[in-house]
Amino acid sequence: MLRDRKEERIGFQESAPYHPDYDLQTDFVMVYGIDETMPKRIKEWKDKGYIVHLMTGVAWGTYNSYLDGEVDGETHWDEAQTDRYGEMILHGKEPVIPYMVPTVSFGRFLSDRIRSAADSDVEAIHLEEPEFWVNGGYSEAFKREWQLYYKEPWNPPHASPDAQFRSAKLKAFLYTRVLDRLCTEMKDYALKRYNRVLRFYVPTHSLINYTQWRIVSPQSRLIELPSVDGYIAQIWTGTSRTPNVYEGVRKERTFETAYLEYGVMQELVRGTDRRMWFLHDPIEDNPNHTWADYKMNYLKTVAASLLHPGVSHYEVAPWPQRIFKGTYPSDEGTGKERIPPDYATTLLHVMHTLGNMDQDYIETEDESLQIGVFIADSAMFQRMKPDLEAPDAGKYDGTDPEGFHEDGDTELLDFSPFYGLALPLLKHGIPVRPVQLDNVRRYPHYLAPYRVLLLSYEFMKPEYSDIHYALAQWVQDGGALIYVGDDSDPYHSIRAWWNDDHCYGSRSKVHHSPREHLFEQLGLETKQEGIHYSGKGLVNWLAVHPAACSLTKTGADQLRQLVRETLEKMDDSAFRFESKNYFKIKRGPYIIASVLEESISEAPLVITGPVVDLFDPTLLVRQEVSLAPGEQALLYDVTAGRPHQGEVKLISASSRVEDLTITNTGFQFAARGPASIQATARLYCPVEPISVIFVSQDKTASVVWEWDPKSQTVLLQYEHGSGNKIEIRASWNSETVKA
Template identity: 75%
Template sequence: MSRDRKEERTGFQESAPYHPDYDLQTDFVMVYGIDESMTERIKQWKEKGYIVHLMTGVAWGNYNSYLDGEVDGIPHWDEAQMGRHQQMILHGDQPVIPYMVPTLSFGRYLAEHIRIAVDAGVEAIHLEEPEFWVNGGYSEAFKREWQLYYKELWIPPHASPDAQYRASKLKAYLYTRVLDRLCAEMKDYALQRYGRVLRFYVPTHSLINYTQWRIVSPQSQLVELASIDGYIAQIWTGTSRTPNVYEGVRKERTFETAYLEYGVMQELVRGTDRRMWFLHDPIEDNPNYTWADYKQNYLKTVVASLLHPGVAHYEVAPWPRRIFQGTYPAEEGAGKENIPADYATTLLQVMHTLGNLDQNVIEIDQIPLQVGVLIADSAMFQRMKPDPEAPHPGKYDGTDPEGFQQEGDTELLDFSPFYGLALPLLKYGIPVRPLLLDHVRRYPGYLSPYHVLVLSYEFIKPEYPDIHYVLAQWVQDGGALIYVGDDSDPYHAIRAWWNLEQQDGKKKFGTKYHSPREHLFEQLGLKKMKSGIEIVGKGGVAWLNEHPADLTLSTAGANRLRQAVQDLIGMLNQPAMQWVSRSYFKIKRGPYIIAAALDESVSDEPLSIPGPVVDLFDAKLAVLNQVVMKPGEQALLYDIESGRPAAGGISLIAASSRIEALSESATGFQFVARGPARLQAAARLYSKEKPVSAQYFVQGKAAAASWEWDPDSQTVLIQYEHGNENRTEVHVRWSS
């Protein structure tokens, strides 16, 4: 597992100065926040051997000097995002930290502060969370931007579906503009001043989560910016535990939601040269759960991410200080407690394993049916009910679900039109991938890996008509398209290309196609189709003439979608299109086995995985001859036989430390372990002989290390403690 930090496979973000208690020993660290201590914090982490990046919010932050006019003598409070009733949309209220309208002036302010970080020698900048809330769009700054962009006076977003859609498109454009200008300017500055190629990344929630939480962000538009080098997929327990509805039951489905979220973020960069890091968080922004709850959901997100092998770089934690120094409710409800020792060890084992996941992929069992569910940036543009008199729910950020349900609209938060298309297939073991409709026109052959596409325009809209020419050709060439929709969405009537006609030299809307589906079906030669199945060239189309949200309401609804897929691929009778339902997901990446047993699936039978394997979620890295997983459980395992080095000798399997200088002699072996101070740690290694003793040394002082020998697997578990200075030497002897 020894590797060069320059590979930047793992990293974390932290706003506090360096401290040995949360020195995770990843490859890079993102120093968070622009303030007077930034330069010193950058220096501290550099001195500890880290590659140092800077992360700061592009939508919010401690930017009150700008808001108060201290920077240029002009107050900028009119650039705060405002709701319908002229209330500021806040990220924090002590001090008051509003979300910002990303004006050109605000971009210049950010550039001047980022310049200081460039001067301090950071190698990359992360501009976090370009977020504009759906219930915003009422500030004076936004009204000015509307007039410049649309060349008309501002219209209140709640006035009509068209006004809401146009407001959201403008919100996405404004963040695209500020990011492009800011990144290009700072790249030019770094190259001219220091001869250094500065990199820019955008940490962003998934398109699925932003849509569900009712936030607008550029998302796939950013891949068109040459100044952006990649992304962090900000997916964690807090986003993935947002409840959804399946077969009439509304509840948290953390694994399934995370699987879809990581999937759409892998799709964001598929076929490009952009870097993607997948984020995990062992806790979350809501501080009211127990450590047991955090752990259960954290492991679900880890496994969900690893089932997408197109990404092998990870942000292993945001805010490690709050993990290893924070306290959270105890199980018995009596006060708060620090992280349990076993959970801390497990976390570190997972974090260091993540740095070794750049492996060849071996799919277990047969090649599955490749199914894509199409989603688009436009999903974020229609997340307000079109009734001007309807309640205007506030922002939802995952920290107060009960409060939002009381004052908002639970049905709106469920995002059922999307989950109605994805969950019925995912729950039956079909590896559904959310595909980006906007990519269809960006990348030739984008759809070619997929056998089946599921599409509905009841919650997304195609921005350009040429998308339909690509879809029609894909069907003609043998694809199976499942269309779900009844043309009932009020957003079909917005001013858009599908309902625009030129009459007497003037634009007239609402006269050509009632919905974009009609244009798509015209390209498919199905203008008169009402529902059912039609063969088109070598492929075919199945149309469920109902709203996709209805598919979530009952088992019968989910079955209608599953049956439509089976009926269409059965009619096409192509060898590659085989429906195989199962109650699990399982892949192998090198020696690592990643598995999830599904609940609410085709069977309640447990998933059995033969050993010998090492359980990487176990604090003692147990060797198991068999793993039996109940529905709803996940596993990350190391296959001992396939991972065994051909030449024999000492080799690391897993550890809760960064292992360096592993060496073998005639009498034993030794290594250096680095990790957070004073935490209990473990390592399991292949060893040709049974040890007779083990010691670890911290600052020259020796202590006995505990060890367990497993003769069948010829592996040894060593348990020791990280030292106060994050460095421990471990010596193991197998002969005197």
């Protein structure tokens, strides 16, 4: 709990000036936006002890001076992303803020803007959301880029699968290019001018969300750029409540979707030296939900993220001003109100607990069984069915993710081919992970943690043939590959390496789908479904479209049976398919659990104590916790975390706690946090205190406290000052301690 800010474990982003009401006391703050107020805002946060980063949009922003020609004398409105009907794709309407085609000229403009941030002595710069919409690709600027990249006339993306795939691939390249240029140039500038190493990060939605929302972004391509230091995984209720289909039912599944989203972002950087922060949002962009709804879904995303122990850095909130000072519908329907005090206290407990998740000890119930489902960047490239696009299909205004795609095709809307592979396993408590297919060729041992992998090329394509050489080697070394697909996807016919006779020198080597090439590398010259052996491993092929596994219970059962059958054929008794209706993990003294709905039973998960409930604002010590389906928990194991006899140790606090000191007559610590928020803290304490006070700049007062003799802990209740440090001083009888 007593961490150094330099570790940058937790942070938040904020465009507003410093204010004590949302001084969250994290390690760092990302000051948002480049304008004339930026230097002042940076100084204000730095003066309060924060490590300061800068965040700005890279695909959209108030770039009207550039668009109108005030920057270089040329207008640039033809660089706005445009759909097939000539309409600009907008991020904002007043003023008009279009998503941009990242041309060389636009990159030069961004570079000039970002230079002022480098001059402001920030530690890092975040270039967020490099996004190109699938239904874009029709502006004059994009047509020019097409001709330069492909050396052929532009082809409308809706004209054919090949045109759409090539269009999307170009979109990913353009944002990779501009980010490479910006980060490299600004790193060089900061080092030459200030002898300072400036770090660059890319906050981005998950590959799963971008694919479902029909947006193209560089994603794993950025791993290959040495100038990019990492990512923020922008996952929150707004992305994770996007409906999907399981056993024929289309609905929100926030926990399950978040679990998969965080999983693929952990996989994105696994095996690299790149930093990943996981984002949570206690509310979301849609302002029409109730506080109870926000809280329920927030806790689901927090639990989902903590089930992925490969990441232990977090953005604890975007826009804390809108959280702690905004108003949203009350649970009673009586109008709008400020954040409920209990929810505010819980948020602060969770936020500061997130700073302690870098634990050496990790314990799960499924260590022997980890199943991966492949997903590739190319999944974003085939999210249009040619000539089926409605005029507004794919448009999203940033406020209502349920209304951004209305072309009526279930498979296209819900990304059912992917969820058809993942949800049947996830809903039975199997720890399934989305695996980044593109990383297979980047890292020699990337697949080593997995013994079972699911793959389908019906919703994505391998961009390079050497992916198959690595996959074949993994299978022949003892891996089990489950392939689900019937070669029906029209995108198999795009111009690609597997069907290009120039790649092989003869037509006999041309393949009608990438699956055929993969099976050839595995030595499987077969058209029969079922199990086939290759070296020490095996391939189990189900020749159906993976979307079928999401549309009915029969389809989901078929997928699960396929995995069971595969595990039974493996020469390792440790790999067993054992269904359960929950996930549970232990990270040091922290227990994270979630009980699944739509699973094998409605039985609760019972966790024995003593544990401290970190989702409870009073930090209640419980001897037993019972979680029903749909519920999550973040608990502190009192026994596992107990310090040596006679020591005082912090369990949790809704404050930043520093300078904890212990004497023969008591203990004291400094606390900081948002002004006027009711704060609580629970500590191990060897004896019952006789008094507790807090001391601030302007007053001294008693602190409400409650002693729990059974757990030998004390609960303190106090209020933060107006952005200043307060001291908590607890006294006990020294003779009692000696006794």
